[in-house]
Amino acid sequence: MSELTLRFDSNKPRKLKYNLAAARQEGASTLLTFGGAYSNHIRAVATAGRTEGFQTIGVIRGEEHLPLNDSLAYAVSQGMRLMYMDRESYRTKNSAGTRRFLESLFGDFYLIPEGGSNAKAVQGCAELPAEITEPFDIICCPVGTGGTLAGIAAGLAPGQRAIGFATLKGGFLPTEVVKLQREAYGRVFDNWQVEDRFHFGGYAKVPQELEDFAADFGARHGFEVDRIYVAKMLYGITAMMEAGEFPTGTRIVAVVTTENPAA
Numbered sequence: 001m002s003e004l005t006l007r008f009d010s011n012k013p014r015k016l017k018y019n020l021a022a023a024r025q026e027g028a029s030t031l032l033t034f035g036g037a038y039s040n041h042i043r044a045v046a047t048a049g050r051t052e053g054f055q056t057i058g059v060i061r062g063e064e065h066l067p068l069n070d071s072l073a074y075a076v077s078q079g080m081r082l083m084y085m086d087r088e089s090y091r092t093k094n095s096a097g098t099r100r101f102l103e104s105l106f107g108d109f110y111l112i113p114e115g116g117s118n119a120k121a122v123q124g125c126a127e128l129p130a131e132i133t134e135p136f137d138i139i140c141c142p143v144g145t146g147g148t149l150a151g152i153a154a155g156l157a158p159g160q161r162a163i164g165f166a167t168l169k170g171g172f173l174p175t176e177v178v179k180l181q182r183e184a185y186g187r188v189f190d191n192w193q194v195e196d197r198f199h200f201g202g203y204a205k206v207p208q209e210l211e212d213f214a215a216d217f218g219a220r221h222g223f224e225v226d227r228i229y230v231a232k233m234l235y236g237i238t239a240m241m242e243a244g245e246f247p248t249g250t251r252i253v254a255v256v257t258t259e260n261p262a263a
């Protein structure tokens with residue numbers, strides 16, 4: 001059998017660390033970022049803004065729905081200003097034209113992309129593996145925009161591998177990871193893969209089988225398993241272990257990317 005260890009380690013502070021440092025260095029007083037109405041990243045930027053002394057603007061995909069859901073209400077409670085962008089315009093969020101438009105509304109800002117994944121985020125995530133003191137062979141994480149996997153893989157020692165579990169359907173995630181590693185390091189590492197078999201139909205899709213698995217896993221391990229990201233990774237690892245896809249004795253670390261429930 002292979003052996004599984006959980007590592008509670010939110011990817012959000014790691015993704016923001018060098019972005020906040022760059023924003024400070026550029027003298028920016030405002031952070032602007034993009035996200036869906038339930039985005040963990042929007043929450044994280046709002047928190048970072050309050051604790052690190054930046055104003056924050058969240059550009060939210062779609063229309064405003066009142067009352068605000070818990071994520072957006074939280075972001076506002078941290079001082080974040082919200083702006084809504086219709087879905088068509090939102091698709092142009094990375095264009096120079098949209099940036100100029102946002103600057104005309106809000107003045108100068110430090111831009112953090114949707115999901116927080118850019119070269120600086122990758123560099124922050126690359127610090128994670130070396131902080132794990134127990135020896136391991138494989139490290140696993142969920143994949144949304146790819147920055148966490150790109151960084152974790154870059155931070156591995158020789159012989160170690162990273163497996164990212166896709167939480168979205170479409171098969172485009174490896175391309176994103178490649179792009180992010182190129183941006184961050186000017187090269188692509190060959191010690192990672194994206195597992196595409198366990199997204200359960202797409203982003204935020206939680207069929208009963210996954211729900212039952214997550215509830216059971218959470219009860220046995222004493223924490224609330226995030227259904228959108230973490231459950232899909234844990235389901236995938238468990239299925240692969242049961243199918244004997246890892247050689248006997250493989251030491252696997254699963255990064256639970258939500259906030260530490262014990263903290």
Ligand SMILES: Cc1ncc(COP(=O)(O)O)c(C=O)c1O
Pocket residue numbers: 011040041115117142143144145146147148149226229230257258
């Ligand atoms: C809890 C959690 N885990 C994992 C991820 C995926 O990280 P990445 O977008 O860097 O692939 C996210 C989203 O960004 C997340 O909120």
